[in-house]
């Protein structure tokens with residue numbers, strides 16, 4: 402097997418939110434979206450300063466195997482969008498599976514399901530999939546791209562009976578009103594069998610400083626959601642039969 406190179410933004414060795422247990426989280430560079438609320442805009446483009454090989458990363462990961470075994474954790478690829486570097490992820494995940502290490506892909510889902518992606522998915526234990534917005538126009542407004550590929554990707558995961566966690570950012574004026582909650586519950590109903598958890602991520606402004614440093618214009622002018630709005634969203638999903646986590 403080869404030793405592919407990947408453009409890596411950063412690595413977190415003790416992650417506890419991007420999948421179960423204690424996780425080694427690899428944040429990849431490049432993303433097809435430009436979310437108005439992104440708190441990692443420094444991952445958007447390719448930067449040769451972060452090149453690593455699969456074997457380098459694997460050697461580092463193996464140092465943490467006891468932590469994974471003890472906590473039910475493993476490795477998560479995140480970003481940016483890790484599936485834009487599917488060759489690297491595939492080679493890494495095949496090697497992780499040979500070492501009995503749990504694998505998670507954290508993705509925006511804006512992906513064509515090629516043969517390579519199919520192979521990555523078959524070596525993945527859990528997918529964390531972001532739903533940015535269900536309305537195509539609003540999705541474009543929030544991310545710069547439509548949601549058609551995301552929904553196709555979700556249909557593919559259902560066809561493969563793949564375990565997923567859904568991630569929904571709660572952005573006032575976009576994704577917190579009753580209509581949106583109803584639409585989301587109706588939409589997710591079709592995928593209920595594969596959804597193991599829904600994670601709600603209340604919008605926050607912590608990314609603004611990064612945007613400024615990068616010379617980017619931060620145009621989202623909303624406040625974080627109030628506690629009662631978050632609680633209401635959470636309770637509606639729980640009533641619909643989902644396990645819900647607020648991060």
Ligand code: SF4
Pocket residue numbers: 432433434435436438439440441442444480481482509
């Ligand atoms: S998908 Fe994630 S990394 Fe990409 S722009 Fe949106 S929030 Fe940022």
